[in-house]
Amino acid sequence: MDFREVTNIEYMNQGDFACPGCGAGLSMRHALKVLGDNTVIVMPASCWSIISGVFPTAALQVPLMHVPFATAAAVASGVKNAFRKKGQEDVNVVCWAGDGGTFDIGLQALSGAAERKEDIIYVCYDNEAYMNTGIQRSSATPPGAWTTTTPTGNPLIYEKKDMFNIVVSHNPAYVATSTIAYPDDFYQKFEKAKNAKGFRFIHLLSACPPGWRIDSKDSVKAMRLAVESGVFVLMEKEQGKPVKVTYKPKGLVPVREYLLFQGRYKHLNEDTVNEIQIMINEHLMSLGLL
Amino acid sequence: MESVDYQNVISDKDIRRFPISITTTEVNLTGSWRFYKPVFKEKISPCSVGCPANTNIPKYIHYLLKNDMDKAAEILRRENPFPATCGRVCPHFCQSKCNRKDYDGAVEIKQIERFVGDYALKVPPKKVKVLSNKKVAIVGGGPAGLSCAYFLALSGYRVDVFEKERFLGGLLVYGIPDYRLPKEIPIKEIENILEVGNINVNVGVNVNREKIEELKKEYNAVFVALGLSIDKVPGDVVVDNKRVFSGYELLKEIKVNGNVYLDGDSISVLGGGNVAFDIARSIRRLGKDVNIICMETLETSPAFEDEKKEAIEEGIKVIDSRFLQDLEFRGDGLHLQLRGVDKVLDNYEPVLNDYIEGIDTDILIVAIGRKREESILGTEGVFFGGDFYNGAKTVIEAIASGKKVAFEIVAKLEGKEFKLMNDDDQFFRSTDDFDEYKVIPFERINLNYFSEQEPIKLSKLAANERVNNFNEVVQKPSLEKILREAKRCFSCGVCNECKTCWFFCPDMCIDVHEGVNFDYSFCKGCGVCSEECPRGVIEMVEDK
Ligand SMILES: Cc1cc2nc3c(=O)[nH]c(=O)nc-3n(C[C@H](O)[C@H](O)[C@H](O)COP(=O)(O)OP(=O)(O)OC[C@H]3O[C@@H](n4cnc5c(N)ncnc54)[C@H](O)[C@@H]3O)c2cc1C
Ligand SMILES: Cc1ncc(C[n+]2csc(CCOP(=O)(O)OP(=O)(O)O)c2C)c(N)n1
Ligand code: SF4
Ligand code: SF4
Ligand code: SF4
Ligand code: SF4
Ligand SMILES: [Mg+2]
Numbered sequence: 016m017d018f019r020e021v022t023n024i025e026y027m028n029q030g031d032f033a034c035p036g037c038g039a040g041l042s043m044r045h046a047l048k049v050l051g052d053n054t055v056i057v058m059p060a061s062c063w064s065i066i067s068g069v070f071p072t073a074a075l076q077v078p079l080m081h082v083p084f085a086t087a088a089a090v091a092s093g094v095k096n097a098f099r100k101k102g103q104e105d106v107n108v109v110c111w112a113g114d115g116g117t118f119d120i121g122l123q124a125l126s127g128a129a130e131r132k133e134d135i136i137y138v139c140y141d142n143e144a145y146m147n148t149g150i151q152r153s154s155a156t157p158p159g160a161w162t163t164t165t166p167t168g169n170p171l172i173y174e175k176k177d178m179f180n181i182v183v184s185h186n187p188a189y190v191a192t193s194t195i196a197y198p199d200d201f202y203q204k205f206e207k208a209k210n211a212k213g214f215r216f217i218h219l220l221s222a223c224p225p226g227w228r229i230d231s232k233d234s235v236k237a238m239r240l241a242v243e244s245g246v247f248v249l250m251e252k253e254q255g256k257p258v259k260v261t262y263k264p265k266g267l268v269p270v271r272e273y274l275l276f277q278g279r280y281k282h283l284n285e286d287t288v289n290e291i292q293i294m295i296n297e298h299l300m301s302l303g304l305l
Numbered sequence: 306m307e308s309v310d311y312q313n314v315i316s317d318k319d320i321r322r323f324p325i326s327i328t329t330t331e332v333n334l335t336g337s338w339r340f341y342k343p344v345f346k347e348k349i350s351p352c353s354v355g356c357p358a359n360t361n362i363p364k365y366i367h368y369l370l371k372n373d374m375d376k377a378a379e380i381l382r383r384e385n386p387f388p389a390t391c392g393r394v395c396p397h398f399c400q401s402k403c404n405r406k407d408y409d410g411a412v413e414i415k416q417i418e419r420f421v422g423d424y425a426l427k428v429p430p431k432k433v434k435v436l437s438n439k440k441v442a443i444v445g446g447g448p449a450g451l452s453c454a455y456f457l458a459l460s461g462y463r464v465d466v467f468e469k470e471r472f473l474g475g476l477l478v479y480g481i482p483d484y485r486l487p488k489e490i491p492i493k494e495i496e497n498i499l500e501v502g503n504i505n506v507n508v509g510v511n512v513n514r515e516k517i518e519e520l521k522k523e524y525n526a527v528f529v530a531l532g533l534s535i536d537k538v539p540g541d542v543v544v545d546n547k548r549v550f551s552g553y554e555l556l557k558e559i560k561v562n563g564n565v566y567l568d569g570d571s572i573s574v575l576g577g578g579n580v581a582f583d584i585a586r587s588i589r590r591l592g593k594d595v596n597i598i599c600m601e602t603l604e605t606s607p608a609f610e611d612e613k614k615e616a617i618e619e620g621i622k623v624i625d626s627r628f629l630q631d632l633e634f635r636g637d638g639l640h641l642q643l644r645g646v647d648k649v650l651d652n653y654e655p656v657l658n659d660y661i662e663g664i665d666t667d668i669l670i671v672a673i674g675r676k677r678e679e680s681i682l683g684t685e686g687v688f689f690g691g692d693f694y695n696g697a698k699t700v701i702e703a704i705a706s707g708k709k710v711a712f713e714i715v716a717k718l719e720g721k722e723f724k725l726m727n728d729d730d731q732f733f734r735s736t737d738d739f740d741e742y743k744v745i746p747f748e749r750i751n752l753n754y755f756s757e758q759e760p761i762k763l764s765k766l767a768a769n770e771r772v773n774n775f776n777e778v779v780q781k782p783s784l785e786k787i788l789r790e791a792k793r794c795f796s797c798g799v800c801n802e803c804k805t806c807w808f809f810c811p812d813m814c815i816d817v818h819e820g821v822n823f824d825y826s827f828c829k830g831c832g833v834c835s836e837e838c839p840r841g842v843i844e845m846v847e848d849k
Contacts, residue, residue: 018804029813029827030333036831041811068330198808224831232832232845235809239753 016198022048031074033066036231038221038238039140040066042195043075043111046138049205052077054107055098057091059121060084061113062147062223063140084120087112088128091135099134107136107209114141114155118176129185129214136208136215139178142223150226157246159291161228161279168282171290178218183252188213191251191261194220196238200249200261213254220247228278237277244273245299260302267305270295331827335812339830342848343806345821346740348798348841352414354730354744355402357705360384361738362399362414363799366791369421370801378425381418383736385704386455386498387448387477389426389490392419393779394481395701396609404747404797410760412794420787426493429500436461439718442524443467444512447475448700449530449691451498452707453714456735458503460715465524467510475532477700479557480580482587483775488560517684526714529684530691530707533675539575539629542671548639549632552576552584552672559587563775567591569667573598573641575629576672577606578697582616584672589619590775596622596666598629600646600655615778618768624664628655638667688714709733745798745841754805754839761790800842806834 026047033040039062047054056079058064064081068074082090087110095108112121117139125137144162145151152162152169154176160169182190188211191204201219208215220241222234229237241247242264249262270292274280283291299305352362361380368377381388392415403411441457443450446468454464472478477491499506512520512531520527536551538544544551550567552574558565570593574585577599589595599606603613603625617623624643631642645660677693690706692698709725712735716723726732727742764780765771771778782790796803800820807815814828815821821843835843 018808019802021804021808025813027813028329028331029824030330030335031812032330032333032335033811035338035811035829036833037811041809044811044813045808068326068333070324071326072328072330072332073326074330195809230832231829232836234831235833235837 016202018198021198021202024048026052026054026076028068028074028076030072031066031068033062034223034225034231036222036224036234037062037066038195038223038234039063039113039142041235042140042201042219042221045195045198045201046109046205047075047077049202050107050109050136050209053105054109055094056080057082057087057094057108057110059087059110059112059116060147061116062142063111063113065147084116086124087116087121088124088133088135088137091137092128092131092133095133095135108134110135110137112137112139113146114139114143115145115151115153117141118154118178125182126185129182129187129216132187132213134213136217138217138219140219140221142221142226143175144223144226146223146226158294159274159280159283159287161282162226168287171287171294174294179250179252182216183258185214186254187216188254189215189251190218191216192218192220192247192249194238194242194247194249196235197242197249197262204251204261207251207253211253226279228281229276233276237273240268240273240276244268244270245295245304246270246273248299248302248304250302260304263304267299334826335829336824336826339825339828339848341830341832341845342825342828343823343830343832343834343843344846345800345823345842346743346844347800348739348741348743348745349732350797350799351402351404351744351746352399352412352797354732356399357699357702358385358708359705359732359734360399360418361734361799362418363794363796363801364738365421366417366794367796367799367801369417370788370791374421374424375428377421378428381421382425382430383738384708384734385701386452387491387494387700387704388418388422389494390422390448390477390486391701391704392416392422393486393490393777396699398701404745404750404795405793407747408752408755409757413760413763413790416761416763416782417787417791420782420784423781426490426497429497430459432500432502433459433461435463435503437463437718439463439525440465440523441714442520442527443530444517444520444527445475445530445532445691445693446470446473446506446508447530447532447691447703448477449532449693449703449707450475450528451495452704453528453530453690453711454504454707455498455501456708456711457714458498458501459735460711461503462715462718463503463505465505465507467512467516467520468506468508469511471508473506473508479560480553480583482556482559482583483563484586484590484771484778485583487777514681514684517681517687521684521686525718527687528707528710528714529681529687529689529693530703531678531681531693533677533692533697535676535678536671537674537676538671539673542629542632542669544671548634548668550668550670552580552670553675555670556580556584556587564591567593567668569638570594571638571666572596572668572670573639573664573666574670574672575599576674577601577608577625578672578674579608579612580674581672582608582612582621584670585621586612586616586619587775588670589616589621590771590773592773596624596664598624598627598641598643600626600628600649600653602626605649615765615768619772620768627662628657630661632669635665638665639669640665641669705733708735739798741844743798749841750795750797751837751839754803755795758793760793761786796840798841801840803839806838806843809833809837
């Protein structure tokens with residue numbers, strides 16, 4: 016991607032409360048560059064509720080509604096329908112929720128909105144734990160990862176919930192996984208989501224330096240390595256079309272490299288790393304990537 | 306963003322029902338969270354260490370890609386007044402150090418240099434006013450002398466050049482054959498050098514030791530760069546200009562007249578260096594049968610690989626591992642007795658074996674090297690440079706030597722100390738256009754931003770298209786090809802305004818415009834910009 020061709024217009028203000036190197040802040044910055052100012056954000060409790068600033072300040076230049084944890088997709092459905100009644104069909108109504116708010120607490124509202132084919136975009140920025148309240152495990156926390164509630168590592172039997180396929184099973188307009196470490200992929204997918212009609216879902220892997228126990232400078236590198244090692248697969252599904260892997264890593268990086276530079280995996284022994292590698296290989300095989 | 310008083314926008318009643326934030330987070334100066342801060346520090350690319358003139362290669366490539374050719378030409382000529390010449394004849398030391406070599410092949414810098422250099426031919430440099438009443442004499446108008454004159458003139462000094470021949474240029478104009486370097490190229494570059502002003506040229510002046518003594522009295526400094534003027538000839542061989550000739554003199558004649566009369570059809574050239582190959586290929590172009598006799602094996606002979614390959618394609622026979630033991634005049638021709646050579650020692654002495662062969666030839670051309678006019682060397686208080694001082698080297702080394710001496714002279718005349726920018730690498734640029742002397746190694750390149758791509762291939766005239774003329778062998782590369790190649794450059798250590806740092810800064814603290822500016826009021830010091838910059842330009846430094 017030629018970054019010189021990306022718009023200079025920012026829809027985020029400086030002075031937000033994201034930690035240094037936060038992947039979630041960076042992801043919002045670029046998502047808005049694609050979505051533009053005709054956008055309303057609906058946001059359940061999460062780090063982003065804090066990032067967006069304390070009353071009466073705002074980090075976003077588009078309207079943002081803070082809503083109760085479990086309700087994001089329901090509120091967004093209502094907001095979109097209200098706009099529709101007012102004849103403002105073209106407003107992008109976007110849920111912007113963490114993994115806790117998506118994989119766990121917001122799942123039923125999400126499923127309902129998807130099933131009703133609500134015309135909204137649901138973005139889950141997945142930092143793989145409840146970060147805002149102090150790094151508690153969620154159903155998006157990967158096997159083996161340390162959190163404050165899994166102090167010896169998330170048991171390997173707790174496979175990360177397969178949100179992509181859960182949403183796909185609702186047959187929505189568009190479903191994708193992405194991460195800002197792959198700018199082309201990220202921009203193309205937000206563009207597609209913006210232009211599609213109906214329920215759209217984007218699952219963003221989003222590095223969290225304090226939660227992942229990494230140096231803030233390595234946050235983009237961590238997201239990139241997740242993809243290069245096959246831990247996180249970039250794919251999409253447009254309605255009526257088969258699932259498509261949008262990026263195939265050239266030579267797969269051993270998962271060890273991805274895991275062991277992060278503090279949250281430091282405790283893993285060789286056997287556990289190998290077991291995780293096998294789990295990843297199986298997943299990649301099921302996708303025809305190995 | 307202006308802070309808005311929200312109470313003016315929404316009624317009191319609304320606010321109590323539904324609190325709305327309408328001021329900006331810009332009140333939070335998040336820069337105070339920082340322990341480290343990013344700083345913009347341009348560094349040194351390995352190619353520019355390889356180039357004897359330390360040209361800022363990535364910088365001019367950047368401007369080429371920005372379609373600012375004038376600026377590209379200016380940057381190139383800051384370090385080298387002969388880029389169109391070097392883009393043709395330089396052995397491109399730069400390329401052998403290129404970081405991309407370890408990835409998918411070195412960048413074809415030479416071709417890019419030739420392209421920008423050819424553009425620069427049409428752009429005369431800016432005139433410079435005389436800034437000092439001190440004067441410098443330069444003896445020898447080859448690339449070393451002219452480079453010295455150029456940099457002195459740019460620094461505002463008056464320069465008088467003394468040259469033995471009718472024209473300036475040294476071996477660029479009187480040596481290297483047209484099929485590799487059309488003479489119009491250095492002639493135009495010399496015209497451009499003289500455009501700077503302050504340079505007064507005296508041609509047809511043979512300077513000897515006494516004259517140098519006079520110059521020392523008359524001028525504030527004297528630079529001597531006479532090149533190598535005395536042919537080396539094997540012990541019992543005599544250059545008679547009937548059957549035995551000097552390769553150097555013949556090349557000069559061919560360069561001046563485009564032709565030379567030789568009474569015979571079969572010609573032998575003695576020597577294994579570029580000069581031997583150059584004279585052989587030149588004579589071949591005049592329709593003669595030519596062989597080269599050299600002591601080394603063809604593979605180990607010191608000529609450039611391209612020269613050897615092209616000579617053989619042109620039908621020149623190489624009789625290698627042979628030593629000329631005896632030469633006999635027989636009738637209208639010569640009989641050469643050759644001995645087999647097992648190997649050549651470091652001091653150029655051959656280790657002979659028992660093999661003996663005789664060959665008949667019409668003419669023998671000697672091209673085994675030249676040496677300097679020693680009588681001049683002892684002169685005290687003058688500066689020496691170029692081939693005269695360093696032995697038979699290359700054009701770019703002559704240019705680099707002239708440049709360094711120019712700045713040594715400037716320092717001396719201004720009562721300052723001359724300093725290289727780095728002693729280990731003998732690094733020196735006329736401009737201080739970097740922030741830190743640190744050579745960017747391959748490991749520092751963020752390869753995620755580069756996909757593999759083969760270097761461009763040169764297009765050359767086919768052997769049958771070139772063997773009967775002196776047309777340039779390497780064809781002008783197309784703009785499209787050059788830009789494709791230029792894009793391969795990693796731009797090691799030199800910002801090319803790619804905006805990668807800007808893209809990945811989570812805090813919108815980066816402005817890329819002629820370098821990079823950081824907004825330290827908000828920069829949280831995460832270091833992502835430094836880590837992601839593909840070319841190692843941004844450093845994180847402690848900031849308490
Ligand atoms: C045939 C040939 C091919 C070559 N090919 C290449 C090549 O492809 N690439 C490359 O990089 N290098 C090549 N070289 C080497 C390169 O040309 C030299 O290294 C370079 O020209 C040296 O520059 P210089 O200024 O030191 O000397 P020169 O170029 O020799 O210039 C010396 C100048 O001093 C003048 N002079 C000499 N004596 C006096 C005097 N007494 N009074 C006044 N003036 C005097 C001479 O006339 C001449 O103009 C080649 C050399 C030869 C001979
Ligand atoms: C109903 C409810 N329960 C708990 C909380 C406390 N809470 C606020 S943010 C948060 C964590 C959210 O985790 P996630 O959705 O993954 O977002 P992150 O903070 O990781 O970005 C929790 C548990 C709350 N605000 N509301
Ligand atoms: S002068 Fe020679 S070494 Fe220097 S950049 Fe040009 S080709 Fe490379
Ligand atoms: S990649 Fe470019 S800057 Fe780096 S060494 Fe090669 S030519 Fe020089
Ligand atoms: S990322 Fe690009 S724009 Fe930023 S400093 Fe590096 S080279 Fe310059
Ligand atoms: S990426 Fe931005 S916030 Fe982070 S160190 Fe660089 S300028 Fe500062
Ligand atoms: Mg989370």
